[in-house]
Structure formats: structure tokens, C-alpha cells
Amino acid sequence: MKKTHFLKLYASTFIMMLLAVFSLHAQVDxxxxxxxxxxxxxxxxxxxxxxxxxxxxxxxxxxxxxxxxxxxxxxxxxxxxxxxxxxxxxxxxxxxxxxxxxxxxxxYEAITELSAVSVSAYKNAESLVKKVFNDKNKNIQDESVYMTAFYRETIKRRNRNVSLTEAVVNILKQPNASFQRDAIQLGKARKSTDYRRLDTVSVKLQGGPFSAIYLDVMKYPEYIFTDETISSYNFSFDEPTTINNRSVFVVSFTPKNNSLSINYNGKLYIDVNTLALVSANYALDVSDINKSKNLLVRKKPSDVIVYPLEANYKVDYKAKGNKWYYSYSNLSLKFKVNKKREIFNKVYTLSSEMAVTDWEVNTADVRIKNKDRLRPTVIITDAISGFSDPNFWGEYNLIEPDKSIQTAIDKIRKNIEKQKGKAKTVNGIP
CATH class of the missing domain: 2.60.40.1120 (Carboxypeptidase-like, regulatory domain)
Incomplete structure (x- = not known):
């Protein structure tokens, strides 16, 4: 056998072996x-x-x-x-x-009846809320936790999607009592943006995975309640509810007056037995445009004013044993961009959500290196090719896209196919 023929046969056999190995590892587990x-x-x-x-x-x-x-x-x-x-x-x-x-x-909806003892124990809703925040370290995660989460962010101009970002991120969640901030590492991501339709939004919006993680009000209470501002709200009890067959207090809150620079109104859901926060739904008061203008941006040109029209927030916690852990958060911001010397204002909606899909207590003391950490000002790099692969996420759990997002993904895939078709024509490939 000639040496060249032997080498070709050897190479062919070696490649087949490699393919077999790759196929074995590619099997869905x-x-x-x-x-x-x-x-x-x-x-x-x-x-x-x-x-x-x-x-x-x-x-x-x-x-x-x-x-x-x-x-x-x-x-x-x-x-x-x-x-x-x-x-x-x-x-x-x-x-x-x-x-x-x-x-x-x-x-099926649950019928919740609190015992007379539970009702009489906290007749003052404000004192209950203060106790929740004062005693939070007793009920909320008190160890370092390593989380995997799925993040999605969309920006719409009017009703049209102009930007779609999806990512799997790793979160090093610091103990609740720690002054250390949580660290986030980008795992896998894809993004597509129509910059032609974002030409007037030359502003730095407060978005990205950090906007979702900062909704963890037990870790970052300063973004909604502080010792000084909590007394500036009226608190009242609503009808109780249930989650995981546990009774939950429902407390509504509204600002007492317009003295604060930022006001919110919403509901807090508090576990009756542990007095841990189960969930919070709240909204920014945007009625005073002089107070709220430019509130949702970090950086902008001098000739641009951003007026928030709506700003809604939600955070959920999940119990494991006798502790509660951050589980899910979302925000929806609708804002108007007013640029000088332009006749028409532009209205945009930014929505983002993050769901923890797996986590473990960080007993191995896993750390995220500084060079691998995302910054709160991060803009995830475009990776449009990811949308062409329907199995892009593999074994990662994700939030299923709704119809509007799925339509946007389908359009991105069509554009990728068009780009591939043009590339083949240019290269003379039939």
C-alpha cells in the first residue's frame, strides 16, 4: 500500500472516530x-x-x-x-x-382564610412591613449562592420590535446581609438590533441583567424603601392570598404626599408564618413629569429629554427549607423621547425579565473573576448568528418566547437566510 493512500485512509478513519465521539457527546441528556x-x-x-x-x-x-x-x-x-x-x-x-x-x-384559585390570631397580630400594616425589612436576614438567603438564570430584553418602537437580547447568565448571589454586590457573568447570548429604528435613542437606558437583579428588594432595599422613606408611605391590608399552600398577607402601599423625589405604589406579599417577602409588584409614579423626566437614563445628549410614561416592576422569591431565595423579576418601561428641533416624539417600550433556572449553595467558594464580570453599564455584544440555530440554548432552561417575540425571532432568521443567499450569489455559488 502506498504511503499517501495509507495516510488518506488513516485520516479518514480518524475523522470518522472523531465524529463518533462528537455524536456520543451530542446525545441529548x-x-x-x-x-x-x-x-x-x-x-x-x-x-x-x-x-x-x-x-x-x-x-x-x-x-x-x-x-x-x-x-x-x-x-x-x-x-x-x-x-x-x-x-x-x-x-x-x-x-x-x-x-x-x-x-x-x-x-384553581385558592380560598384563603387567616386565623383570628394571624389577623389580630398585625393590625398595623406599616409595622408589619417595617418588621419584614428589619428582620429580613432571618428569612432570606444568608449564604453565597451560585445561580444560573435566563435573561431576555426587548425594545419596541411603538408596537414594532427593534431590539431583542437573550442570555444565559451566571450569578454569584452574595449573602443577603453582606455589603458585597452580586456578580454576573455572561454565559451564552444572542442579540439583534435594528439600529436604523433606534437612531433617536442616543441615550443610555438603565437596562441589562443588573436592572433585573437590582429588583431584589431584600438585597437592595435602597431602590424602593429606606429607613427614612418607608414612613412616607401609607400601608393598608388587602384580602390575603396563598402560594404553595401557605397563607400570605397582602399589603398595598401609596405615597403619603409628593415630598419624595421618587414615589412608588404597589403591593407586597408577605408569608404569614415566616414574615418573609414572597413577592412585590409596584410602579413608579410618573404623574409629575418634572420629577420623572430623564429618570430612566444614565447618559443622554443635551438636546434629548426622556419622559417615562409607565414603569412597572415585579420580583418573586421561592422558599427552600426555611429560607427564601431570589427567583424571578421583570420590568416594563414605556417612555417618550423628545428631541429638540424634531416635530414628532418617539415612544419606546423596554421590557426585561430574568428567571433563575438552577442554583446551588456556593460551598466550593466559586468566584467570578473581575475580568469575567459584567458591568452595570454593559451592552451585550451582537451575536445575530445565534438566532439561526433553533437548538441554540441546548439543555438550558429558558422563558418560552410569546408570539410577538417568536415573530421577531422568525424575522431575524429570515434576514439571516437572505444574507446567506446574497453571500452565495456574490461568491458565484449557485
Whole structure:
């Protein structure tokens, strides 16, 4: 046998072996479940429902249309999934009862009755809220935790998507009592932006994964309540509710007057037994445009004024043992950009959300190096090619895109195909 022929045969065999190895590693090591969660009575879809694999920290949430995708490592296929949301009875289903696609899970509203002792213990809603924040270190995560989370951010001009960012990030969550800030590392990301339609937004918006993590009001109370400002709000009890079969106080709050530079109104959901914050939903008071103008930007040209029209925030916590951990947050900002010497104002909406999909106590003392840490001013680099791969996220859990986001992704994929087609024509490839 000639030497050259032998080498070719050897190379061919070696490549086949490599392909076999790659194929072995490429085998899917998880099961994927898709479906929708709905109200069992009204049949309306339910948003931000948590689906958690029992006795693990693997989870996901439903999107704005009640849809979910849950990826479960095969070693946990004998487990159950816990489906829960505020105000509804929790359901626990064996994974073996779920099909791979088109699952329809129904939840039913819970009837909550607090005992006379619970009601009489806290007649003053303000004193209850103060106790929640003063005693937070007793109930909230008190160790370093390493989290994996899925982040999505969209920017719309009017009703048209002009920017879409998705990322898997690693979060080094510092102990709640620590003065150290949480660190975030970018794991995998893709982004597509139509800069032609963002030409008037030459401002630095307060966005990115840090905007979502800073909604953790137990770790960063200064962004909503401080010892000085908490007394500037009126607090009152609403009808109680339930989550995971636990009774929850519902406390509404509104500003007493217009003395604060930033005012909020909203609801706090407080676990009756532990007095831990379960969830918070609140909104920025944008009624005074002189106070709120330029509030949502860090940097802008001198001839641009940004007026917030809406600013809504939400954060959820999840219990593990006797401690509560940051689980999910989202924000929705609608703002008007007014540029001098331009007749028409531009209206934009920025929405972002982040869901923790897995986590573990940082017993190994894992750290994120300074060079790998994202900065609060980060702009995630464009990686448009990621949208061409429908299996881009692999085993990572994510928030299923709603129809508007899916439409945007489909358009990006079509544009990529067009670009590939043009490239082939230019290169003379038929």
C-alpha cells in the first residue's frame, strides 16, 4: 500500500472516530416538556407560573401567554414537578404523567382564610412591613449562592420590535446581609438590533441583567424603601392570598404626599408564618413629569429629554427549607423621547425579565473573576448568528418566547437566510 493512500485512509478513519465521539457527546441528556398553564375555571392563560422539579432547584416559568418549556436531566425523570403561583392551589404532577408536547395544566384559585390570631397580630400594616425589612436576614438567603438564570430584553418602537437580547447568565448571589454586590457573568447570548429604528435613542437606558437583579428588594432595599422613606408611605391590608399552600398577607402601599423625589405604589406579599417577602409588584409614579423626566437614563445628549410614561416592576422569591431565595423579576418601561428641533416624539417600550433556572449553595467558594464580570453599564455584544440555530440554548432552561417575540425571532432568521443567499450569489455559488 502506498504511503499517501495509507495516510488518506488513516485520516479518514480518524475523522470518522472523531465524529463518533462528537455524536456520543451530542446525545441529548435531558427530556424536554412543553405546554400551557391555565385557570381551571375561566380557562385564561396564567403568566409567571413557576414549574419546579421537586427536590431540585431546576425550574422555569410560563411566559405572558401561559406557555412553558421545561428541560429536565434524565436522572430526575422519576421526580415530580411543582406548579405554583400566587392566589392558586399548588399542583404536584409526576413527570411520567406529562407528555413531551401540548401539556395543558389547570390551576384553581385558592380560598384563603387567616386565623383570628394571624389577623389580630398585625393590625398595623406599616409595622408589619417595617418588621419584614428589619428582620429580613432571618428569612432570606444568608449564604453565597451560585445561580444560573435566563435573561431576555426587548425594545419596541411603538408596537414594532427593534431590539431583542437573550442570555444565559451566571450569578454569584452574595449573602443577603453582606455589603458585597452580586456578580454576573455572561454565559451564552444572542442579540439583534435594528439600529436604523433606534437612531433617536442616543441615550443610555438603565437596562441589562443588573436592572433585573437590582429588583431584589431584600438585597437592595435602597431602590424602593429606606429607613427614612418607608414612613412616607401609607400601608393598608388587602384580602390575603396563598402560594404553595401557605397563607400570605397582602399589603398595598401609596405615597403619603409628593415630598419624595421618587414615589412608588404597589403591593407586597408577605408569608404569614415566616414574615418573609414572597413577592412585590409596584410602579413608579410618573404623574409629575418634572420629577420623572430623564429618570430612566444614565447618559443622554443635551438636546434629548426622556419622559417615562409607565414603569412597572415585579420580583418573586421561592422558599427552600426555611429560607427564601431570589427567583424571578421583570420590568416594563414605556417612555417618550423628545428631541429638540424634531416635530414628532418617539415612544419606546423596554421590557426585561430574568428567571433563575438552577442554583446551588456556593460551598466550593466559586468566584467570578473581575475580568469575567459584567458591568452595570454593559451592552451585550451582537451575536445575530445565534438566532439561526433553533437548538441554540441546548439543555438550558429558558422563558418560552410569546408570539410577538417568536415573530421577531422568525424575522431575524429570515434576514439571516437572505444574507446567506446574497453571500452565495456574490461568491458565484449557485
Amino acid at each position: 435531558f427530556m424536554e416538556y412543553n405546554g400551557k398553564v391555565i385557570d381551571g375555571k375561566s380557562k385564561k392563560t396564567l403568566e409567571a407560573v413557576s414549574l419546579n422539579v421537586n427536590e431540585t432547584n431546576i425550574s422555569t416559568i410560563t411566559n405572558s401567554e401561559g406557555e412553558f418549556t421545561l428541560k429536565v436531566p434524565k436522572k430526575y425523570l422519576d421526580s415530580k414537578v411543582v406548579i405554583s403561583i400566587l392566589g392558586y392551589n399548588t399542583r404536584v404532577l409526576p413527570l411520567s404523567e406529562l407528555s413531551k408536547k401540548d401539556n395543558k395544566i389547570m390551576l
